[in-house]
Amino acid sequence: MNLTSLKSPQFRAYISAAFVAINGTWVQRITLGWLAWEMTGSASFVGLVAGINFVPAVLSGPFFGVMADRIDLRRAAILAQFAMIAISVLMLVLFLAGLLNAPLLAIMSLAAGLAASAYTPVRMALITRLAPREALTSVVVVTSLNFNLSRLIGPAIGGVMIAQWGVGAALGAICLAPLPLVLVLWRLPLAAPRGPARVAHGFITEMRDGFRYAAENTLVREAMWITGLSALAGRGALEILPAIADGGFGRGAVGLGQLSAATGAGALLSAMLQALGHAPAAEALKVRSIWAALASCVLVALLGLSQNWGLSLLAVAGLGFCGTLVGVSLQSGIQLTLPDALRGRVMSLWSLVALGATAAGAFMQGALVDIFGLEATLLGVGGAGLAALLLPRMLAGRAE
Numbered sequence: 001m002n003l004t005s006l007k008s009p010q011f012r013a014y015i016s017a018a019f020v021a022i023n024g025t026w027v028q029r030i031t032l033g034w035l036a037w038e039m040t041g042s043a044s045f046v047g048l049v050a051g052i053n054f055v056p057a058v059l060s061g062p063f064f065g066v067m068a069d070r071i072d073l074r075r076a077a078i079l080a081q082f083a084m085i086a087i088s089v090l091m092l093v094l095f096l097a098g099l100l101n102a103p104l105l106a107i108m109s110l111a112a113g114l115a116a117s118a119y120t121p122v123r124m125a126l127i128t129r130l131a132p133r134e135a136l137t138s139v140v141v142v143t144s145l146n147f148n149l150s151r152l153i154g155p156a157i158g159g160v161m162i163a164q165w166g167v168g169a170a171l172g173a174i175c176l177a178p179l180p181l182v183l184v185l186w187r188l189p190l191a192a193p194r195g196p197a198r199v200a201h202g203f204i205t206e207m208r209d210g211f212r213y214a215a216e217n218t219l220v221r222e223a224m225w226i227t228g229l230s231a232l233a234g235r236g237a238l239e240i241l242p243a244i245a246d247g248g249f250g251r252g253a254v255g256l257g258q259l260s261a262a263t264g265a266g267a268l269l270s271a272m273l274q275a276l277g278h279a280p281a282a283e284a285l286k287v288r289s290i291w292a293a294l295a296s297c298v299l300v301a302l303l304g305l306s307q308n309w310g311l312s313l314l315a316v317a318g319l320g321f322c323g324t325l326v327g328v329s330l331q332s333g334i335q336l337t338l339p340d341a342l343r344g345r346v347m348s349l350w351s352l353v354a355l356g357a358t359a360a361g362a363f364m365q366g367a368l369v370d371i372f373g374l375e376a377t378l379l380g381v382g383g384a385g386l387a388a389l390l391l392p393r394m395l396a397g398r399a400e
Contacts, residue, residue, distance in 0.1 A: 024177020026154025043243035047366015050239035054359035080119035121348035152264030159257015210345025233385035234296035236361015266320030292325035297385035304378025
């Protein structure tokens with residue numbers, strides 16, 4: 001059973017508080033998506049609001065990755081959480097004052113994405129310092145399990161809160177959710193860095209070292225390619241769920257919550273199976289992720305063809321399952337090979353690819369739905385993703 005990281009009291013404290021904070025993040029995402037759809041009725045704008053949330057990870061991710069390797073991780077994590085709280089409070093105030101319109105909603109999504117992009121490389125480096133090195137794979141798996149349990153619960157909570165008490169209640173809950181994590185981080189001791197000590201260089205030099213490592217390491221390079229294609233097709237489709245729930249099936253915020261919860265259920269099942277299994281080698285993790293990425297593309301096409309609510313729930317649950325399998329497998333494989341001195345930089349690049357491709361998928365699929373319709377868009381995206389994953393391997397096979 002791959003839960004050895006829970007023997008560490010520091011990791012247990014962190015993961016418990018993070019559970020509340022991540023639920024808040026999922027409530028925020030469903031609230032942003034619902035507001036975007038309610039304000040405009042446009043799948044393109046829903047895709048824009050979802051995608052713009054990931055743009056800072058693409059533009060500033062490498063910068064924050066270098067910072068994560070240079071600064072106090074605990075303090076940086078606390079500052080990032082305070083930034084998230086401040087943005088959430090501002091969005092609540094704007095909404096209650098009746099000032100939150102479509103352009104401001106997009107700006108709020110961008111600001112929230114900037115705070116998240118600062119926290120992501122800090123979190124990825126910090127969690128590896130809360131448990132012994134031999135529990136590193138378990139750290140990744142349990143973190144994913146925590147994330148995906150929240151992914152199941154958070155959207156359902158958000159959908160019910162919006163339907164029963166309105167958007168204001170959901171925005172208020174988002175403001176409070178990070179507070180337990182801030183309190184835990186305030187007193188959290190970290191283990192000393194492992195591996196070769198970081199040699200201080202100029203900021204640009206250190207950023208270039210991270211890019212060089214990612215480009216020269218075969219596992220990291222291939223992991224980023226698989227991650228990018230899987231996120232572009234599968235996660236991109238999941239970012240336009242408001243258009244599917246209400247535009248395709250007319251089921252409103254509750255339907256959106258159900259689709260999001262189904263996605264979380266599939267992701268949670270995937271994380272649980274990985275937690276219960278043994279820790280495979282890095283190469284086996286890569287092979288597993290390739291099959292999951294291929295399945296994601298098939299499921300996107302199936303979602304486009306579906307005219308049945310139950311089948312659509314199953315399709316998005318499958319997308320959640322496969323997306324988590326890709327993410328956990330490849331993140332585990334990369335983390336196992338990294339020295340601590342490079343962890344923040346390289347993992348920020350992996351996040352850049354994962355979130356950047358998700359943003360591109362959300363922008364692209366939202367726009368295509370408005371032009372060509374839901375069915376044609378999802379069929380085309382699923383087919384293109386399959387071709388992009390299979391063609392290089394077919395050509396490589398012929399070359400041999």
